Amino acid sequence: MALDPHHDRDSVTGTATTGHVWDGIRELNTPLPRWWLWIFYATIVWSIGYWVVYPSWPLVSSFTQGVFGWHSREALVRDLAELKAVRGPMMDKLAAASLPEIMSDPMLLDFARAQGRTSFGDNCAPCHGPGAAGNKGYPNLADDDWLWGGKIEDIATTVRYGIRSGDPKTRISLMPAFGRDNMLTRPQIENVADYVRSLSGLSVNAKANLSDGKAIFQQQCATCHGDDGKGKRDLGAPDLTDAIWLYGSDRAVIIEGVWGGRGGTMPAWVGRLDDTTIKALSIYVHTLGGGQ
Amino acid sequence: MTAHQPPEFFEEAPLYEPRRAVYPQAVHGTYRRIKWAVLLVTLGIYYGLPFVRWDRGPNAPDQAVLIDFPGRRFYFFFIELWPQEIYYLTGLLILAAIALFLMNAVAGRVWCGYLCPQTVWTDLFQAIERLTEGDRREHIQRNNGPWTAERVVRAGIKHFLWLMVAWWTGGAWVLYFSDAPTLVRDLATFHAPFIAYAWIGILTVTTYFLAGHMREQVCLYMCPWPRIQAALTDEHALNVTYRYDRGEPRASVKKSATLRENGLPAGDCIDCLQCVHVCPTGVDIRNGPNLGCIQCGLCIDACDAVMTKIGRPPRLIAYDTDLNITARQEGQQPHFNIVRARTILYAAILAVIGGIMLFTLATRHAEAVNVIHDRNPIFVRMSDGAIRNAFTVRIINKRLEARAFALTISGLPGSFVEVIGAAPRSDGRVVIEVGPDQTREVRALVTDYNYALPPFTPVGFHLLDIATGERADTRDNFRRP
Numbered sequence: 001m002a003l004d005p006h007h008d009r010d011s012v013t014g015t016a017t018t019g020h021v022w023d024g025i026r027e028l029n030t031p032l033p034r035w036w037l038w039i040f041y042a043t044i045v046w047s048i049g050y051w052v053v054y055p056s057w058p059l060v061s062s063f064t065q066g067v068f069g070w071h072s073r074e075a076l077v078r079d080l081a082e083l084k085a086v087r088g089p090m091m092d093k094l095a096a097a098s099l100p101e102i103m104s105d106p107m108l109l110d111f112a113r114a115q116g117r118t119s120f121g122d123n124c125a126p127c128h129g130p131g132a133a134g135n136k137g138y139p140n141l142a143d144d145d146w147l148w149g150g151k152i153e154d155i156a157t158t159v160r161y162g163i164r165s166g167d168p169k170t171r172i173s174l175m176p177a178f179g180r181d182n183m184l185t186r187p188q189i190e191n192v193a194d195y196v197r198s199l200s201g202l203s204v205n206a207k208a209n210l211s212d213g214k215a216i217f218q219q220q221c222a223t224c225h226g227d228d229g230k231g232k233r234d235l236g237a238p239d240l241t242d243a244i245w246l247y248g249s250d251r252a253v254i255i256e257g258v259w260g261g262r263g264g265t266m267p268a269w270v271g272r273l274d275d276t277t278i279k280a281l282s283i284y285v286h287t288l289g290g291g292q
Numbered sequence: 293m294t295a296h297q298p299p300e301f302f303e304e305a306p307l308y309e310p311r312r313a314v315y316p317q318a319v320h321g322t323y324r325r326i327k328w329a330v331l332l333v334t335l336g337i338y339y340g341l342p343f344v345r346w347d348r349g350p351n352a353p354d355q356a357v358l359i360d361f362p363g364r365r366f367y368f369f370f371i372e373l374w375p376q377e378i379y380y381l382t383g384l385l386i387l388a389a390i391a392l393f394l395m396n397a398v399a400g401r402v403w404c405g406y407l408c409p410q411t412v413w414t415d416l417f418q419a420i421e422r423l424t425e426g427d428r429r430e431h432i433q434r435n436n437g438p439w440t441a442e443r444v445v446r447a448g449i450k451h452f453l454w455l456m457v458a459w460w461t462g463g464a465w466v467l468y469f470s471d472a473p474t475l476v477r478d479l480a481t482f483h484a485p486f487i488a489y490a491w492i493g494i495l496t497v498t499t500y501f502l503a504g505h506m507r508e509q510v511c512l513y514m515c516p517w518p519r520i521q522a523a524l525t526d527e528h529a530l531n532v533t534y535r536y537d538r539g540e541p542r543a544s545v546k547k548s549a550t551l552r553e554n555g556l557p558a559g560d561c562i563d564c565l566q567c568v569h570v571c572p573t574g575v576d577i578r579n580g581p582n583l584g585c586i587q588c589g590l591c592i593d594a595c596d597a598v599m600t601k602i603g604r605p606p607r608l609i610a611y612d613t614d615l616n617i618t619a620r621q622e623g624q625q626p627h628f629n630i631v632r633a634r635t636i637l638y639a640a641i642l643a644v645i646g647g648i649m650l651f652t653l654a655t656r657h658a659e660a661v662n663v664i665h666d667r668n669p670i671f672v673r674m675s676d677g678a679i680r681n682a683f684t685v686r687i688i689n690k691r692l693e694a695r696a697f698a699l700t701i702s703g704l705p706g707s708f709v710e711v712i713g714a715a716p717r718s719d720g721r722v723v724i725e726v727g728p729d730q731t732r733e734v735r736a737l738v739t740d741y742n743y744a745l746p747p748f749t750p751v752g753f754h755l756l757d758i759a760t761g762e763r764a765d766t767r768d769n770f771r772r773p
Contacts, residue, residue: 033311113735
């Protein structure tokens with residue numbers, strides 16, 4: 001058999017074929033440039049270089065470390081250090097400034113709020129919610145109703161020492177369990193609950209004995225909540241005349257509170273968070289909207 | 293025939309093609325002069341532009357063209373763009389694409405032949421090659437011979453010059469991203485940031501390889517445009533065309549003279565191969581338009597020189613169309629149909645998009661306000677029963693001086709707005725100061741006592757520059773239970 005060099009050329013284009021034929025259709029040979037192949041080999045060599053210098057192959061209990069000694073954790077530590085260096089001057093300024101100074105410096109205020117926001121998400125959000133809207137028994141921090149005071153210094157003290165936290169300087173007070181401890185009878189509690197609802201204009205059963213409720217209130221409750229029911233912040237006693245109810249304003253909920261007492265707790269953050277963070281947190285909470 | 297049966301005969305053709313070296317010969321003429329001029333202008337702009345100054349006052353850089361990544365700004369003479377105005381870049385890219393299509397509709401791959409950076413730098417590198425290693429004939433002879441000392445020295449000088457140009461190309465690149473004179477000084481004293489050296493290195497390597505070594509391979513194998521161009525072009529577009537109606541049949545000067553004397557047909561093409569020798573991509577234009585032809589017109593110059601020498605009319609190769617060749621063969625008048633539906637459409641698209649961009653650029657505001665409603669909590673009940681919504685208000689000041697804006701709201705009669713960190717002034721206005729060329733984000737609290745309103749109430753936020761009276765407005769919803 002004589003080889004005819006033109007036999008396998010495509011008659012239309014004159015291009016040689018690869019010799020591959022499918023159902024009578026011949027594949028034309030349009031060759032890639034040779035350097036294309038070299039680049040493919042070069043990338044393989046490059047990948048071997050990667051194995052050598054970077055951590056790559058898994059071993060039984062470890063992995064190949066690579067000659068560069070690169071480690072993802074070290075990269076993270078380096079990045080964090082860089083971040084700290086970038087924030088450094090502002091952090092120093094924040095640490096040195098007093099609360100009123102921070103409030104009057106827009107740049108510092110923005111910085112403190114940004115720091116406080118992060119810290120709030122990490123530490124406070126589980127109880128107070130990510131937006132500080134609170135929950136039953138956990139105060140909404142964005143409103144203007146404060147149990148222990150809404151001035152920036154008051155907030156800082158609360159964050160620092162907590163409420164009924166066990167810290168020696170904690171904020172502490174007691175709402176007695178009037179029913180459980182047999183200080184008031186069930187009908188008396190119902191009357192005082194009706195009276196409390198009437199203080200903020202909430203609807204009251206027509207048959208309610210408000211005068212008895214008022215008498216009991218003046219006798220038992222006014223010491224902490226005040227004669228007018230407006231509360232006392234140095235005792236953490238809530239204002240009973242406003243629109244905000246920590247546990248709810250239903251008659252049953254109020255009766256439950258008077259019967260069994262109340263006393264939410266908040267941990268002391270001193271020792272867990274540094275001073276600058278507590279400062280930033282206080283500013284963040286104050287500027288949520290309710291600060292006084 | 294099925295897949296299992298091998299064909300009876302087949303040629304062992306290689307599946308990978310070795311590179312065929314192209315030694316383009318020096319050429320003189322009209323198109324070569326145009327290419328030199330384009331090369332000088334484009335490279336002049338590229339290398340020189342970073343050093344052009346443009347005074348913008350104390351709060352902005354004075355570099356005419358600057359891409360300021362750390363500051364998130366792009367400066368172009370009197371235009372300053374912010375990241376959110378990136379759509380101007382989108383518009384520019386659309387304009388560039390349509391302009392390319394228009395060029396293609398008028399004169400084929402004129403972009404490839406004259407303006408493409410790959411072509412311009414390759415042209416420069418080939419000029420350096422001819423300067424150091426000699427013109428085509430000399431270069432081929434030396435490359436086919438032994439590695440003499442002279443060949444080594446000449447090649448060495450060539451690669452050194454190539455690397456210098458490549459290095460300078462990378463050097464000019466980084467100057468667009470920082471203050472050019474300062475960066476040049478820092479680079480020279482080795483105080484520049486590592487990233488600057490890294491980018492100079494990258495651009496040096498890519499320029500050296502793409503313009504020095506890859507050349508026409510980029511156009512043949514790497515660039516998508518020749519493929520797209522082939523699909524976009526039509527028979528009316530001017531192409532560098534071998535006028536085979538005049539050129540064929542090819543014969544030597546003497547032979548065609550004899551043929552003509554005897555009244556036999558003789559073409560003007562004398563098969564001297566000058567058109568092939570000068571071609572920077574190594575194609576033979578006489579085979580018709582093809583992928584490798586970048587339509588630079590150097591073969592026109594080469595052929596014209598030959599035609600002049602042998603006393604035949606020039607432009608045997610010319611910017612022409614196959615339609616015209618057919619027309620001439622049939623004794624009709626050739627004509628160039630530049631104004632046609634395709635070119636009109638491209639020009640119209642260019643005008644519309646360019647017009648829209650110009651209009652938005654001319655009427656854009658130097659101030660803006662964006663508002664984001666707090667998602668959690670959506671609203672807050674205050675102790676006196678009022679409902680408060682909190683918003684993050686972002687104020688944008690594109691002027692190069694600090695400005696003060698009064699913030700007011702509308703749509704909620706009886707309500708009021710407070711801003712954290714901006715106590716109301718004595719006249720009761722809430723005024724927020726924003727630094728030059730900056731944005732500022734503030735927390736705004738809107739408190740409303742109107743209990744009768746529905747859960748969603750539209751509320752307008754209005755900024756007023758208290759010095760100039762310029763306004764910016766936006767709106768959002770006031771939410772309540």
